[in-house]
Amino acid sequence: MPGTLAPIGEDDLQAYVDERLDAARLGLVRRYLEEHPEAAARVRAFIEQRDALRAALDAKAAEPIPARLRVAHLRAGLRQRRWRQFRAAAAAVLLALAGAGAGWMARGGWEGGPPSLPPMAEAAQAHRILAAAPRRAILPAGGDREDLAEWLTRRLGAPVVVPDLSEAGFLPADGHLLPSAEGLGAMVLYVGDGGAQLSFYLRPAPDLPAARLQCADQPGGLLTYYWSDRGWAYAVTAGMQRAELRGIALAAERQVRAGPRRVPSQQHIAEARLPQRICLG
Amino acid sequence: MTERDARIEAMIPALRRFAWSLLRDQHAADDLVQDCLERALGHWHLRRPDGDLKAWLFAILHHAYVSGRRRDARRSRLLGDLAGVADQATNPQAPEAVVQLSQVLCHLDALPEEQRITMLLVGVEGLGYEEAARVMDVPVGTVMSRLSRGRERLRRQMEGSAPARPVALRAVG
Numbered sequence: 413m414p415g416t417l418a419p420i421g422e423d424d425l426q427a428y429v430d431e432r433l434d435a436a437r438l439g440l441v442r443r444y445l446e447e448h449p450e451a452a453a454r455v456r457a458f459i460e461q462r463d464a465l466r467a468a469l470d471a472k473a474a475e476p477i478p479a480r481l482r483v484a485h486l487r488a489g490l491r492q493r494r495w496r497q498f499r500a501a502a503a504a505v506l507l508a509l510a511g512a513g514a515g516w517m518a519r520g521g522w523e524g525g526p527p528s529l530p531p532m533a534e535a536a537q538a539h540r541i542l543a544a545a546p547r548r549a550i551l552p553a554g555g556d557r558e559d560l561a562e563w564l565t566r567r568l569g570a571p572v573v574v575p576d577l578s579e580a581g582f583l584p585a586d587g588h589l590l591p592s593a594e595g596l597g598a599m600v601l602y603v604g605d606g607g608a609q610l611s612f613y614l615r616p617a618p619d620l621p622a623a624r625l626q627c628a629d630q631p632g633g634l635l636t637y638y639w640s641d642r643g644w645a646y647a648v649t650a651g652m653q654r655a656e657l658r659g660i661a662l663a664a665e666r667q668v669r670a671g672p673r674r675v676p677s678q679q680h681i682a683e684a685r686l687p688q689r690i691c692l693g
Numbered sequence: 694m695t696e697r698d699a700r701i702e703a704m705i706p707a708l709r710r711f712a713w714s715l716l717r718d719q720h721a722a723d724d725l726v727q728d729c730l731e732r733a734l735g736h737w738h739l740r741r742p743d744g745d746l747k748a749w750l751f752a753i754l755h756h757a758y759v760s761g762r763r764r765d766a767r768r769s770r771l772l773g774d775l776a777g778v779a780d781q782a783t784n785p786q787a788p789e790a791v792v793q794l795s796q797v798l799c800h801l802d803a804l805p806e807e808q809r810i811t812m813l814l815v816g817v818e819g820l821g822y823e824e825a826a827r828v829m830d831v832p833v834g835t836v837m838s839r840l841s842r843g844r845e846r847l848r849r850q851m852e853g854s855a856p857a858r859p860v861a862l863r864a865v866g
Contacts, residue, residue: 472710483698
């Protein structure tokens with residue numbers, strides 16, 4: 413906007429029409445219009461046409477909002493679409509697991525397999541299958557974490573936190589319900605800058621005592637950080653540097669322990685960048 | 694309803710009016726608004742926390758309009774206009790006013806699209822110049838010049854006092 417001393421220009425006349433001049437400038441423009449009847453006539457015509465347009469279109473804004481545009485309705489529609497996708501995804505995963513051989517979820521006892529699987533091998537196994545699967549557009553880019561958490565909470569029958577990992581550049585992109593030996597669990601896939609993938613996994617673990625973050629090397633270069641709390645087992649899995657994943661997993665653990673509906677603070681990631689403990693997979 | 698939903702819903706009447714003024718077809722306009730709202734709900738976390746919700750929603754709608762095939766609907770609507778079957782913003786209580794009003798809209802139709810959109814955002818929807826610039830993703834100076842050229846052109850057309858409809862349609866074609 414021109415200063416008080418600048419000569420009156422076209423922008424001033426437009427701002428006069430839109431009533432966006434400050435008091436000092438408004439006085440100058442008024443005086444200018446008194447002295448320039450031609451400009452005053454133009455401005456009058458502009459105001460008239462603006463009012464005519466408003467009058468012509470106001471009826472549209474006064475109409476009641478159609479049911480299909482109500483936010484609650486749109487949310488329900490979005491959820492339902494997501495749910496259908498989830499069910500399809502869960503079925504596909506079941507088939508894939510059945511094909512891979514039953515019993516991969518049980519620790520040890522894998523006939524003909526390695527004598528003992530790493531802890532939380534199921535999280536890494538699900539990560540492998542789901543990260544490789546073509547991305548379904550279950551969530552719009554970046555998704556809506558709160559919505560997803562709400563939906564998972566209803567499906568799993570326990571409060572679910574979908575961690576906010578956006579500070580590390582990871583946004584939820586895809587989610588799946590997953591069967592486990594103890595009941596229904598879920599995996600949320602996050603995608604980071606440059607397409608890096610990370611998964612957050614949870615399943616019921618009623619007999620597992622609470623345990624702090626630990627890590628396990630998984631076959632195929634994957635790394636899993638896992639912990640348990642209040643009857644649930646959690647895992648964060650990715651094929652990335654230990655130190656980097658540890659920071660992210662710590663942030664996830666803190667948010668999950670804090671419980672639902674808590675705004676994550678900057679502190680999470682900052683603290684997570686402290687030197688790591690030595691981790692023996 | 695959450696506070697967030699209530700804030701979004703409060704904007705829907707204005708979004709519908711803007712979409713209708715772009716498309717002049719209620720069904721296509723509501724499709725566009727639905728598109729916009731679904732994107733907004735899905736991308737809520739990408740919104741700047743201090744950002745202006747109204748400008749953000751209008752930007753999403755504008756982008757959906759410009760990038761989509763919505764113009765097809767508008768084009769066919771203008772063809773419908775030629776045949777005299779336009780879906781006007783009518784008010785059955787005041788038939789005289791309707792004639793006057795549709796003339797303004799026909800004159801508006803004759804303006805280049807970016808001038809028309811700018812006049813709608815600033816003049817009808819009440820967006821500030823910076824907000825309108827953000828919505829259209831152009832510098833503020835561009836908003837000012839579109840506004841000034843659009844208003845001047847509309848004024849000349851309306852002063853021409855020729856029957857509104859033929860003037861507008863010739864200019865569009």
